[in-house]
Every structure is written in structure tokens, then in C-alpha cells.
Amino acid sequence: MTGALPELDPVIHAQARLRVVAALSALRTEDRIAFPRLQDILRMTAGNLSVHLRKLEDAGYVEVVKTHHGRTPATLVRLTGRGRVAFDDYTAALHALLNGGAEQKEQS
Amino acid sequence: MEANQDELPPGDPAESLRMIAHERATTGRRLTPDPRLLLWPWGLAWLIGFGVYFLRFGPDEHVYVDMPQFLPLTLLLCLIAIAGIITGVVGARAGRQITGPTSRQGAMYGFTWSVAFSGMGVLLGRVSEVLPVPSANLLWAGSMVALTGALHMAGGAMWNDRVVYVLGVSISVVNVVGIIIGPGWHALIVAVFGGGGMLVAGLVSWLRMAR
Numbered sequence: 001m002t003g004a005l006p007e008l009d010p011v012i013h014a015q016a017r018l019r020v021v022a023a024l025s026a027l028r029t030e031d032r033i034a035f036p037r038l039q040d041i042l043r044m045t046a047g048n049l050s051v052h053l054r055k056l057e058d059a060g061y062v063e064v065v066k067t068h069h070g071r072t073p074a075t076l077v078r079l080t081g082r083g084r085v086a087f088d089d090y091t092a093a094l095h096a097l098l099n100g101g102a103e104q105k106e107q108s
Numbered sequence: 109m110e111a112n113q114d115e116l117p118p119g120d121p122a123e124s125l126r127m128i129a130h131e132r133a134t135t136g137r138r139l140t141p142d143p144r145l146l147l148w149p150w151g152l153a154w155l156i157g158f159g160v161y162f163l164r165f166g167p168d169e170h171v172y173v174d175m176p177q178f179l180p181l182t183l184l185l186c187l188i189a190i191a192g193i194i195t196g197v198v199g200a201r202a203g204r205q206i207t208g209p210t211s212r213q214g215a216m217y218g219f220t221w222s223v224a225f226s227g228m229g230v231l232l233g234r235v236s237e238v239l240p241v242p243s244a245n246l247l248w249a250g251s252m253v254a255l256t257g258a259l260h261m262a263g264g265a266m267w268n269d270r271v272v273y274v275l276g277v278s279i280s281v282v283n284v285v286g287i288i289i290g291p292g293w294h295a296l297i298v299a300v301f302g303g304g305g306m307l308v309a310g311l312v313s314w315l316r317m318a319r
Binding site: 098 | 113117131133134138139204205206207211
């Protein structure tokens with residue numbers, strides 16, 4: 001294991017989007033969360049959350065669907081399979097960085 | 109400015125992992141309905157309902173507190189209906205926030221309770237007419253408690269929730285013990301251990317969540 005340290009996915013490696021992806025990863029695979037609830041949990045403004053969701057959507061990590069609950073329109077968000085893989089890779093990379101960093105210190 | 113800071117990467121890998129753990133824990137906690145709202149209405153319904161039952165239909169047909177015969181069962185069924193409505197509303201509120209397998213599961217589980225209880229009520233309503241009052245009361249109370257124990261066990265198995273499963277087992281055991289000891293005592297045992305057990309289970313689940 002002397003390979004280069006793993007690179008971190010730039011889409012996820014930003015504080016706001018990391019929080020969004022981490023929160024969504026706590027849902028079950030096929031579950032979708034209502035936008036206002038996600039906003040409430042993350043304590044982000046609607047505009048700010050929209051901006052980051054769009055970036056995650058462009059990367060194919062998040063799926064946003066607009067639907068109706070009775071007559072009220074609802075926006076539902078979920079992490080896609082691809083997003084879940086990217087999040088798992090990101091977490092694995094973090095662990096590798098932590099361990100790699102420790103090994104490098106031992107070697108020097 | 110806020111957006112700019114959002115784009116900044118977390119300080120270091122350890123901080124990233126802390127953020128992930130925090131966000132996942134918060135989300136899980138915020139999306140789980142408060143177990144006190146799910147269990148305490150039932151615990152109180154049983155404690156009060158079966159308590160009154162015992163006071164009217166005590167052991168050896170002893171009447172501790174005189175009241176019309178229909179009152180204890182009517183009160184118990186009303187309290188159970190109220191508890192059912194409270195848990196139904198709590199469940200529906202949770203279901204509006206999350207759509208998908210989890211809310212479908214919850215809705216099917218809730219529907220199971222009402223169907224099972226309605227079916228049982230129809231049957232017992234017919235059968236209990238021909239039984240002596242103490243036996244009819246024991247049949248109603250014992251069946252209701254047996255069904256509740258079984259449904260809690262099924263729910264615990266479905267959500268892999270040990271507190272709920274253990275509660276279901278305890279309710280089932282308490283029920284059998286009460287039935288063996290006999291009419292009168294059954295209501296007291298179920299009120300104290302069954303109702304009390306639900307209050308304790310709600311408290312334990314809530315304390316576990318708060319940590």
C-alpha cells in the first residue's frame with residue numbers, strides 16, 4: 001500500500017454539500033425526504049440548500065422530484081445509487097487519509 | 109459570503125468524519141418519531157382502563173367500586189381509540205416527511221392494528237354474549253392483550269427494535285400469567301405490568317434516543 005493518497009471528490013468535499021450528502025445518507029435507499037424537512041434538519045436557507053442540491057443533482061448524486069401530496073406541491077429529495085457510492089468512496093478516502101497520514105508520520 | 113464559506117472544504121479528514129457522524133446522527137434522531145408519543149398513550153390507556161376494570165370486576169366477582177357493568181369496557185375501548193388516534197397522527201406526520209419504503213411499512217403496520225382489532229372485536233362481541241360476565245371480560249381483556257403483545261413483537265422484528273420486541277414478549281407473558289391466575293387479577297396484572305411496561309419502554313427508548 002504505497003500508492004498515492006486518494007483524491008477527495010470535489011463535489012462532496014465542500015462543507016455545505018458534505019452535510020447535505022451525509023444527512024441524506026442516513027435515509028434508507030429508496031426513501032425520499034421532503035425539502036422543508038431537510039432544510040430544517042440542516043438549518044440552511046431554502047435558497048442555499050437549492051443551490052447545493054442543484055450541484056449535487058448535476059453530478060447525478062441526488063434526485064429531486066416535484067410531486068403533490070393532495071393539493072399541496074411537495075419537493076422530495078433522495079440520494080441516488082451513484083451518490084451513495086460516491087459518499088462511501090469519500091468516507092473510505094477520509095479513513096485512508098487518516099491512516100496514511102499516521103503511517104507517514106511514523107516513517108519520517 | 110455564506111456561500112463562499114460553504115464551498116470551503118472541511119479542515120481535515122478527522123473533521124470531515126466528525127461532521128458526517130454528527131449529520132447522520134442528527135438526521136436519524138429528527139426523523140424518528142418520539143417514542144414517548146407512540147407508547148405513553150397506550151401505557152396510560154391500559155393503566156387507567158384495566159385499573160377501572162379491576163375495580164369493577166375484581167377477583168371472585170368482588171366489586172371494589174360500584175359502577176354500571178358496561179362502563180369499564182367502554183372506557184377501556186375509548187382510551188384505546190384515543191391512543192390509536194394519537195399514534196396514527198404521529199405516524200402520519202412522520203410519513204409526510206419521508207416517502208418510500210419506510211412510510212409504506214409504517215402505514216401497513218398501522219393498518220394491520222386496526223384490521224386485527226376490528227376483526228377480533230366483531231368475533232368477541234358475538235361470542236361473549238353467551239358467556240358468564242367474568243369469563244366474557246377475561247376473554248375480551250385476554251384477547252386484546254394477546255394481540256397487542258403479538259403485534260409489538262412483530263413490529264420489533266420488522267424494525268429490528270429490541271425495546272419494542274422485549275415489550276411485546278413481556279406483554280404476552282404477563283397476559284398468560286394473568287389468565288392462569290384468573291378473572292379479576294388479570295386486569296390488575298395487565299394494568300400494572302402491561303401498562304407500566306409500556307410507560308417504561310417509552311422512557312427507555314426516549315433516553316436511548318436522546319444520547
